[in-house]
Amino acid sequence: MQLQRPWLPNESAAGSKTCTKCGATKPLDAFYRNAQSADGRHPQCKACRSAALVAYRERERVTINARKRDAYASNPGAQREWNRAWRNGNRPARRLQHQRRRALLAEATSCAAFTAEEMLRDWESRGLTGCSYCPGEFESIDHVIPLKRGGAHELANLAPACISCNSSKRDSLLDEWLPRHVERLRREGVVSDDWCPPLAAQPA
């Protein structure tokens, strides 16, 4: 049933209406359906709505970019690390999602929810920007105390690791593995004798 509201200029009994934006009179199907309108059609024509949406997205984009700029200004290091990781095709968010699922499956002692960006900021604040166990790059997420050994899925128990270190460490605890590992790196000339893995400089 079509409600007649002749006092409104944009309605007509003839199956057409006048757009409140551009003022053109068009057939009803030139207007999107809109449950809130008395005639079931949006007051503005489709062309005007599309233009408004494009403008809205552009405004949104400017707002989002401004938010990113603010985040960068408050912690440029984390943003740099994030950008670098992203450039390398190393998707921290995907990796974190994978590790969280592993933790849930392993029924880890605790399974905290945090974003990949929070994780990267936490690492940055602890001076962990590359692999925690060698001079290599961040390529994977390591549970420092392995899930299988009762480790928690929490920021404090996560560290960046290169794939080689991560697979060498596997389910070992740090004191079972790290001294041997550093010794090997020194022996192979990968690091100097006074080199210390970034994670070892952390308070326990």
Ligand SMILES: [Zn+2]
């Ligand atoms: Zn219009």
Ligand SMILES: [Zn+2]
């Ligand atoms: Zn490494």
